[in-house]
Amino acid sequence: MSANSRPGSTTIPQTPAWAVGDHTVRRIDEIVLPAQTGPWLLPGATTDLVAETPWLRPDFADDQGILRLASHSFAVEADGMRVLVDTGIGNGKQRANPAWHDLNSDYDTRLRAAGFAPETVDLVILTHLHTDHVGWNTRAEGDDWVPTFPNARYLTARTEWDYWAGVEMEEARQQMFRDSVHPVRDAGLFDLVDVADDGTDIAPGIRLLPTPGHTPGQVAVELSSGGERALVTGDSIHHPVQMSHPGLCSCVDIAPELAARTRNQVLDALAGTSTLLLGSHFPPPTAGHVHREGDAYRLAPAAPGNTTVRG
Template sequence: MSTSQHHASSPTGAPAWTVGELTVHRVDEVHLPPQTGPWLLPGATPELVARTPWLQPDFADEQRVLRLASHSFAVQVNGLRVLVDTGIGNGKQRANPAWDNLNTDYVARLTEAGFAPETVDLVVLTHLHTDHVGWNTRRDGDRWVPTFPNARYLTARTEWDYWAGVDMDEPRRQMFRDSVHPIRDAGLLDLVDVPHGGTDIAPGVRLLPTPGHTPGQVAVELSSHGESALITGDCIHHPVQLVHPELGSCVDIEPAAAARTRRELLNSLSGTRTLLLGSHFPPPTAGHVIPEGDSYRLVPA
């Protein structure tokens, strides 16, 4: 991971950062409600958060409850228009009340950032969880159709094979029916083999395996002119996990592997100028990882 300098910039008003000649846009969907933090990361108690003052006010509220958000990242790389993850989606029946039947202006924000749905070439799905695949599709009458009809949708073959082989509960089957199977049935889904060292899917776009949260989860590395950024997916949900890499999510499929992945990734980023872009980090969202004692700290970009 290379040395780089990053500056927030946005010709449209949407949050964005420069990485070499790239501009990485954050496309907001929704701020997640306060109860999300205690549910998702139950070990991040107010007492634990209080021991890390730099988490407030951006990453934790006045009650020391974690702040979390749902958003995508969009970037144009060598003419290829890439979207990383697609959030929760509108009008979808979900077991989680905070995700059920949303009605956000996500598509308008995406378009404002310069990525109207029909112009997107590539959608990278870091993993196949409900809050990362929802805008894969939109409702058209009584059907769910691809939101990005001219794009290829990519996910890791390991991820697909895992979900194809497990007995899913009904809420997850519903998510696959409305947000995953329609893109497969439209012939738009591509499965990618991601070896231990990662794989390039386009010039300047590389998938890195980050297993644990799910078996086939990937992070996305962007690079341009010696500068780099890394989009986390859910290998890191929140900056509190920089301080406590052992802190796991309630929905990690392999908790020990998730913690090991997190430590290895943070060690590789620590002290570099690679920009870390958290898939659920609230604003300011992006920063650099620096060592602090036996763990790490995020310095916002």
């Protein structure tokens, strides 16, 4: 089933999955982002620079040096809890970015096929409050937007909320808050977490780690079980090219120098360890282990096992 299949398809999509001890992490695909996303998001990642990094091809860049990027969530089964990390762009939302505007993806079908019917989700973790990470927080019900996950608590860092509450937002971002954040808060499902400098546990085997720079309160999500660990990046690392060039920042980083320092710290801590890195916008194979390569890093991909869950 392609990433652009529509709801109502008779084929149940396969769900890429990784084991982290007793936890299972599933990638819930939304869309493949268009080719122009890379040059816009990471303008410093020129085709010449990408060509100098051969390990990016063919998975993470094409033969012309154009980066591949994707939008997806991670659905985690952890000690009986059903946890969703980020919620993508969302369907039917009015967006300034043409690639995100009025989507009609099969995300809901894929989520259910993975065994994560929305009413069964216990916890939604929002790594940060950007449009492409909060969209499926809500769904349309008539003329209203209502929480997609009515029995879940939605978590984000207090620092993140406080930042956006204190700045003047352009209309497009205000619209995103109106349709994808405020309805959850109005329903009493939105919780703020004080994230300590060394991280904060929010459930057994699930820890939030501060990764500021892209936004002030962005977090990464650490999963641990049975001596095994994984880290969901959020947008502290948008694309593997930033492993070879950790100083390469995105056009939407609020504090680029801080974002680069954070990225270096994350990669330095993971390099040479068995911790699985799960990229929030990395195209398939999406996950891997960080290795040092000179003064920088590279990703050794870890292919998932494909599971089909029939609920």
